Amino acid sequence: MVNVFIDGILLHVKRGSTVMQACTQASKEIPHFCYHDRLSIAGNCRMCLVEVEGMPKPVASCHWPVAEGMRVRTDSPTTINARKGTMELLLINHPLDCPICDQGGECALQDQSVAYGGDRSAYHEFKRAVDDKDIGSKIKTVMTRCIHCTRCIRFATEIAGVEEMGATGRGENMQVGTYVEQAIQSELSGNMIDLCPVGALTSKPYAYTARPWELVRTTSIDILDAIGTPITVDNRHGQVLRTQPQENNAINEEWMTDAARFSYDALHTNRLTSPMVKRGGELQTCSWPEAFTYAKTGMEKPTAAILGSMASAEDAFAFKSFMENNLKGAAFDCRPAGSQLDNFYTFNTPLIEFENVDAVLLVGCNPRLEAPLLNVRLRRAALKRRIPVAVLGAEVDLTYPYQHLGTTPDELESLGRSKFADTLKSAQKPAIIIAASVLTRPDGAAILNAVEKFAKKSGVVKDGWNGLNILPSTCGRITALDMAARGGDGKSSTNAILKAFNSGKTQTLIVYGEDTITAEDVDATRNTQHATLIYIGTHLTPLAQLADVILPAAAWSEKPGLYANVEGRVQQTHAAVPPPLNAKEDWKIFRALSEEMGSALPFNTLAQLRDAIARQHPAYNPQSWNRITPRMGVITKTDAAVSARPFAPVVTHYYLRNEYLRQSPTMHKCQTEAGSADLGNTPASPPPATRNKPATRKAA
Known part of the structure; x- marks a missing residue:
């Protein structure tokens, strides 16, 4: 520690700190433009000049180190005049665009020119x-x-x-x-x-589109990946116009992915705004009671259901309760097609702990596209602390160096004898990250068992430390698994449900917000007199166009909801705007459907629903929100063997990886610009050409 005087106030400052950091500790505001505490120091703008006793001229406080006995003046005439001169130089070539500039009203140059500039x-x-x-x-x-x-x-x-x-x-x-x-x-x-x-x-x-003072700001979270980034949603006159990140060092620091930032135009595009039923081969709008009557008729036949990746805890709990109370024995699943996720589906390592992790193995995982904000932490660790990183899977650009161990899971057998195994054993806090998509492979459970065995042998799992982690695709997947939103006859996998429906064994299928199955996965040639497809969602997707009954639901920005992130941290979204026209919050749809079916669910308000959730799932008790709650999942054992089939790329179209993003015109432009750098085997959907359509549509 060193003793420093800031405007005559004695401070004890950590050795190696800059003058600006010392001034901040003294609650002295130092104007600056180029300095940012998460970036390297450039010293370009010179706006942070302060007077230091003994120095011939003012110094840039952002990079000048403190010294014992240093005396700093932040408000002396010399400092004030230096800032005025710097501001004059900055404004020499700056245009007078303030009346038409989108930064107007939240511009640092505007604020500092008023506070520190001349007239x-x-x-x-x-x-x-x-x-x-x-x-x-x-x-x-x-x-x-x-x-x-x-x-x-x-x-x-x-x-x-x-x-x-x-x-x-x-x-x-x-x-x-x-x-x-x-x-x-x-x-x-x-x-x-x-x-x-x-x-x-x-x-x-x-x-x-708007000025900052015209916007109404609502706090929320990003649910498009599993990180759960805290964000703000800005709206004017009931329309979302902007999303921005909130600062949270434990989760996202202060960054946000482009998919979350720019995809909000999907909220205004191709939305389902009223219930619809199919008459004469065409979808036509109808009232809610009429839609419920049609849905009830369908659900009187053998029924199964599939839950998607963006449902909140309230929605998933209501969905599960409806299936168990009103459709007893019916199969339902919240996992993507082929997935063998069971009760281990989150991280055991908190995100902030990756600042201390000293070796990482990625199995079938591409964190740059699956969880970009996790990749930021891994990049910093790899470059600044030079921790060893290895990849077993597709060779991709992670933006930092890594050792490629192979592309096939059978490499796990020899991995225990590799040099990288010794690296993990010698590390204090090693970590392994497995993509949840690995468990959609036929040998997914075998791969997970092999990785767990390797993790225990290499010290990744040991007393006082568990570095074995699964990276799911979205917060909604984690939340639905928390709610145990799968059940039926014990064989309720998404693949089995689709097979039963397409074969005619199941005559009614409820698709609730699912975005990994497509219209091609549902047999469009089935006998529509005996089979019923009920779609509950937010957009008129190609799959929705095949539906016999459509129940329009609220999007993530239009309802309050609880979501768990990859750490098991429960956070909540708030309703920034109301649902469009006749669309309803999802849990209210299931509540009304249950009443139509003759056995109403035992909650009428959001508070009652959350109380029911908290009783069964303590992590969702309000006292546990925003805290990391380990799920302590146990990996199901299997004697199956891993195959030699290579790991496939996890994300093939980053900007179009789910149905919500595919409804965003901006995301389609971004994917086009990405070109072959981000192309995969799944063809991209054509961009939506129009906004909300008239009520009557032809079936696909």
Whole structure:
């Protein structure tokens, strides 16, 4: 510790701290543009100048280290004049775009020019103009506004691991952009919008839609992957216009994926707004009572159900309760087709603990596309702490170096004799991450057993530490498994349910928000006089067009809901806007259906429903929210052998990987820009051409 005086106040500051950090500790505000505590120090803007006793001129506090007995003045005339001069230089070439700039009202340059700048300028020359850069469908550029803070460059290079942003030229001729004019190929590029202190980089989909003071802000979480990133949802007049990250060091730090940031236009596209039934081969709107009557008629025949990946705890619990109370013995499942997930489906290692993990093995896993914010932590560990990382699976670009151990699961047999096994044994906190998609393989259970055996032998699982982790696809999958939303005759796998329906053994199928099965998975040639397809969801998908009854549900931004993330941490979404027109919250649909079936579920309000959930699942008790609750899953044993079939790429179309994203025009543009870099075996759906359609539609 060293003793430092900040404006005459004595502070004890950690040795190696910067003057800015010492000033922050003293609650002194230091203006700055280029400095960011999660990026390297550049010292470009010079706005953070302070006077240090004994120094011939003001110093940049963002990178100047403290020293014993140092005396710093943050409000002296010298400091004030230095800041005014710096602000004048920054404004020399900055255009007067504030009335039309999307950053207006939340712009650091606006705020600091008022607080620290002068009221006149000595500059009378022409301003410089810079051509705007086309860097894709996500980020709008007005490069004349750029003040060369280089935050975007440092983020792309240091955090995202995509070295596509840079600076060319020097002095007045310096320009920031991509070296080659092309769309930035990063799943995290939208964070540059938040980092830009001026209006040089703004959201292209949000451009010219609203001012910050017009927006109503609601806290929520991102449910498109398993991390559960805290976010805010901004709306005006009942329409979602923007989503942004909240800071939470334990989960997302302060970043957000591009899929979560830019896909909100799916909330306004191709929505189901009223119940529909099929008459004469065409879907037509009807009242809720009429739709329930049709649904009841179908459910009087042998029925099964499939639950999708975005249901909240309330929805999954109501779904399960409805199936068990009203359709006793009917098969239902919440797992994707082929999945053998049982009772081990979360991380045993908290996300923040990856700051201390010292060796990582990835099995059939691509965290860059499955959980980009987890990949940020792994990248930092691999580059800054130089921990060894190995991959058993498809060879992909993770943005950091790793050892590739092979592409087939039978390599697990020899892995115990490899050098990397010795690396794991010598590590204090080793970790293994297995993609949940591995368990959709026929030999998935065998692979999991082999990995568990290897983990115990190599010290990944030991007293006081459990580094064996499964990475599911979404928070909704974890939450549905928490609710035990599967049951029936003991053979209620999604594949078995589809097979029974297509063969005629099951005559009614309820598809609730499922996005991994397609219209091709359901036999469209079945005898519609004897088979009924009931679809409960938010969008008119190709599968929904095959349905005989459609019940429109609320999207994630239109209802309160509890979700567990990959750590087992329960968080909640809040309703930012109401559901469109006649759509209802999901649990209310099941409550009404149960009454139609003659055995009403025992809850009428959200509070009653949450009480019922908390009684059966203590992790969902309000006192346990936002806390990590280990699931302590046990791996089911099997004598089956692993195969030599290679691991397939986990994510083949990052921007179109579920039905919600496939309804977003922006996501389709992003996937087109990604091109062959992100193409796989699954053909992408055509982009939705229109917004909400008229009521009557033809069946597919």
